Amino acid sequence: MSLKIKKGDKVIVNSGKSKGKKGKVLTVFSAKQRAVVEGVNLVKKHKRRKSESEQGGFEEIPLPLHLSTMQLFCPNCNKGVKTKIEIAKDKTKTRVCKKCQKAI
Ligand SMILES: [Zn+2]
Numbered sequence: 115m116s117l118k119i120k121k122g123d124k125v126i127v128n129s130g131k132s133k134g135k136k137g138k139v140l141t142v143f144s145a146k147q148r149a150v151v152e153g154v155n156l157v158k159k160h161k162r163r164k165s166e167s168e169q170g171g172f173e174e175i176p177l178p179l180h181l182s183t184m185q186l187f188c189p190n191c192n193k194g195v196k197t198k199i200e201i202a203k204d205k206t207k208t209r210v211c212k213k214c215q216k217a218i
């Protein structure tokens with residue numbers, strides 16, 4: 115199975131309460147079809163104090179989103195796009211934007 119979205123990709127969320135948000139993919143859980151996107155779908159969590167001198171409080175942690183809610187972001191089209199895989203003669207695979215035909 116070839117995943118369309120990989121770690122380090124820039125994606126845009128197309129549904130749910132994070133709709134319209136862009137970010138970098140930090141982790142992909144391929145079995146669950148989910149990915150964690152930087153700065154998207156944040157929840158506040160209690161920060162555990164590691165030492166007495168450290169201040170407690172909240173930190174914001176991104177929760178995984180289903181891959182079906184996000185699309186690869188094409189900088190050329192400036193929006194989320196569908197992609198296809200092009201295989202070159204030397205068998206290297208490139209993801210190509212279906213709209214502008216440029217490699218992402
Ligand atoms: Zn494009």
